[in-house]
Amino acid sequence: MNYYQQEVMRIKALCYPNDKQLEAVIGIRHYMDKNFDADINLDFLSDIRFTSKFHLLRLFKRYYGITPKQYLTIRRIEESKRCLKNGMSVSQTCYTVGFETPSSFSTLFKKKVGICPVRFQKEQFLQSPSRSV
Amino acid sequence: MKVRVIGIPVQDQDRALKFYTEILGFVKKHDVPVGGKNRWLTVVAREEQEGTEVLLEPSPDNFEPAKTYQKALFDAGIPYTQFDVDDVQQEYERLAALGVEFSMAPTAMGTVKIAVFNDTCGNNIQIVQML
Numbered sequence: 001m002n003y004y005q006q007e008v009m010r011i012k013a014l015c016y017p018n019d020k021q022l023e024a025v026i027g028i029r030h031y032m033d034k035n036f037d038a039d040i041n042l043d044f045l046s047d048i049r050f051t052s053k054f055h056l057l058r059l060f061k062r063y064y065g066i067t068p069k070q071y072l073t074i075r076r077i078e079e080s081k082r083c084l085k086n087g088m089s090v091s092q093t094c095y096t097v098g099f100e101t102p103s104s105f106s107t108l109f110k111k112k113v114g115i116c117p118v119r120f121q122k123e124q125f126l127q128s129p130s131r132s133v
Numbered sequence: 134m135k136v137r138v139i140g141i142p143v144q145d146q147d148r149a150l151k152f153y154t155e156i157l158g159f160v161k162k163h164d165v166p167v168g169g170k171n172r173w174l175t176v177v178a179r180e181e182q183e184g185t186e187v188l189l190e191p192s193p194d195n196f197e198p199a200k201t202y203q204k205a206l207f208d209a210g211i212p213y214t215q216f217d218v219d220d221v222q223q224e225y226e227r228l229a230a231l232g233v234e235f236s237m238a239p240t241a242m243g244t245v246k247i248a249v250f251n252d253t254c255g256n257n258i259q260i261v262q263m264l
Contacts, residue, residue, distance in 0.1 A: 002210030004249070004257070005237055016243040026244060026264050063244050127183050 024049050025063045028056065029071065036075045037098040042068060072098075077112050080105070084121045093117065138175065140188040141213055142203050143254035146174050149189040152253050156231055157216075162186050171195070193255060203255050210236050212249055212259035221246045221262040 001009075016022060028045055045068055046053040060068050076097040083093040094105035110116045115123070143149035153159045159176035163186070167173050171194075175186035192199035206213060218224045221239045225248045229235060236257060237249035246262045 002208075002236060004210035004212070008237070008240065008242055008247070012242045022243065029244075029263075 021059055022063065024051065024056070025060050028060060028068060029064065032068065032072050032075060036072060036079060037096060039098070040068075040072060073108065073112070077109060080109060080117070081113070081120070084117055085124045087121075090117045090121070136185055138186045138188050139214065140190045140192075141252075141254075141256060142192040142199055143189045143252075143256070144193050144203075145254060146170075146172055146189055146191050149252070149254040150174060150176070153187070153189065156228065156233060159187065189254075207255060207257055210249065210257060213256040215247075215259035215261050218260045218262055221248050221260055224248075224260055 028049060031045070031048065032040060042053040042057060046056045049056060057067060060066075060071070064071060066074075076099065079097045080093050080099075083096055084090070088096065090106065091102045094102045097105075099105035099108070106116055109120070113120060141149075150161065150164075153176050154161060158179055160179050160182060161174075162177045162182070163173055163175045165173040171191050174189045176189065177186050178184055193203050194200075203213070225235065225239050228250060234251045235248055236251065237247065237259075239246055239248045241264065244264050246264055247259055249257050249259045252258050
């Protein structure tokens with residue numbers, strides 16, 4: 001066993017001894033991956049896992065480094081990029097990925113991606129292989 | 134400030150290009166001569182060709198401390214960098230079938246699964262899947 005393998009085993013034993021907690025947070029992440037477009041909140045997620053929402057929030061942040069809400073936002077932004085690349089309109093993309101209003105979606109998209117959805121879509125179109133010379 | 138390029142030291146640029154494109158599946162992006170037998174040689178992920186470029190840099194050949202550092206990491210089994218995959222087990226089986234040597238088989242560690250292989254150019258590379 002080399003040095004790196006020993007370190008992996010050491011960190012695994014130190015930081016991840018509780019399989020039940022891991023199973024809970026991984027289950028929550030998978031649920032959000034499959035249902036990112038639904039109206040998901042902490043109360044709902046804690047009901048699924050039969051645990052308190054504060055406990056769930058702490059566990060998720062401990063194991064993934066971000067809150068469930070932050071993860072859901074990342075997932076939705078990823079999906080919205082895919083929709084925009086495929087030519088879907090901004091408002092349709094907004095509702096498809098689970099945001100409530102196009103204006104809040106555009107604001108959040110610009111904050112996370114650095115450019116607004118319309119400009120992102122335009123840049124994708126300009127970069128598409130069919131347009132390269 | 135943006136992240137456009139990350140560098141990986143390689144012992145042989147020709148061999149690295151072959152491994153990173155033909156085995157790992159990356160696509161060549163830039164290949165510019167920069168004096169002697171050195172090139173500014175980058176590859177990108179096939180599905181993100183406008184994304185971050187991986188620079189296959191010939192530093193171990195040109196700068197002794199780079200060679201020393203690379204060897205120390207390699208001997209300890211420490212990955213130089215890591216790439217994301219959807220399914221570590223599937224990628225492990227695909228690469229192993231192509232003759233890639235793994236120093237760590239797929240291993241779950243908390244919320245990720247990892248595996249480590251030899252890139253044939255002096256580095257251990259880790260692949261990661263979020264669980």
